[in-house]
Amino acid sequence: DADVTQTPRNRITKTGKRIMLECSQTKGHDRMYWYRQDPGLGLRLIYYSFDVKDINKGEISDGYSVSRQAQAKFSLSLESAIPNQTALYFCATIHRGLNTEAFFGQGTRLTVV
């Protein structure tokens, strides 16, 4: 089983619909992140969390919300999806130490039509 699991892997949704992307991890890391990837723009940070009571906005949080249900689970919601939220979304986890690398899920490809 993967250390960082994202569901669903692919989703097509209609404009205006609410959708939730889920991330769970078995690495025991306290830090979790949501990024979106767009061609030519790299990965941009949406939200991050250092524990269940510590949620922070990233550089592109508008139109998104998150929930840290437990140390191992971090969900990303689009309350009312719009076409420019079509992207590849990644969840990542990092151990507490500053010098540790991030571990990524396989990604969720979201298309808003």
Next chain:
Amino acid sequence: AQSVAQPEDQVNVAEGNPLTVKCTYSVSGNPYLFWYVQYPNRGLQFLLKYITGDNLVKGSYGFEAEFNKSQTSFHLKKPSALVSDSALYFCAVRDGSVSARQLTFGSGTQLTVLP
């Protein structure tokens, strides 16, 4: 604010030739630098990192990177490229201060190794 620049969207190199993928960074504190690789339809995989110490760091699959503080660069290198190295490469930086919380990525460089 911290940032990463990857000036080349695309790098092409012939198999067997050396390759370099460029990265420059900006951070207020000490930089913690990372390289990741993404194969099609996959998540990002860690290649190597610089935290402190020797400026030349070695990582997975024969890759290495050189940290240059004066030029604020962290270029990825490999002495002899393989076709299987073709992928999307990302450089990332984190501020080494205790309060640093974000990991910032560059825009990515598509490496194509030609047979």
